[in-house]
Amino acid sequence: MRTITLDILDDNALNLLKDLELLKVIRLRRDNQPETFSTEDLVKKYKGSMVSQSKEEIDNQLESLRNEWE
Template sequence: MRTITLDILDDNAINLLKDLELLKIIRLRKDSVSENVTADDLVKKYKGSMVAQSKDEIDNQLENLRTEWE
């Protein structure tokens, strides 16, 4: 078995690679670069995405969401 690294130039290539994996010709693994995400990166990514709310406001929003599906 040999390991090689590919640069995907077109998203259609991913589908072709998945088909080869289903045929048990190759095995796909997750990119090791994406596994090296630090806590600081996550803080930068999500900082400011949530605003401070009281418990009552959150409870009201949850109740509204639940009743919308009924």
């Protein structure tokens, strides 16, 4: 484990770090303001961001993305 210090320049960066903490990839230490995170926060954040698609549609999109790299 390594410890680094970051300067947060944008709130979006902090949101990304919070998401990584929820995934247990990193641990954030706060200087003076403890804040708790839950998976419910992620559910609220991403709820409705994906639409229902058939398996065939998803397969076609994946195949298209893969072909772009060739």
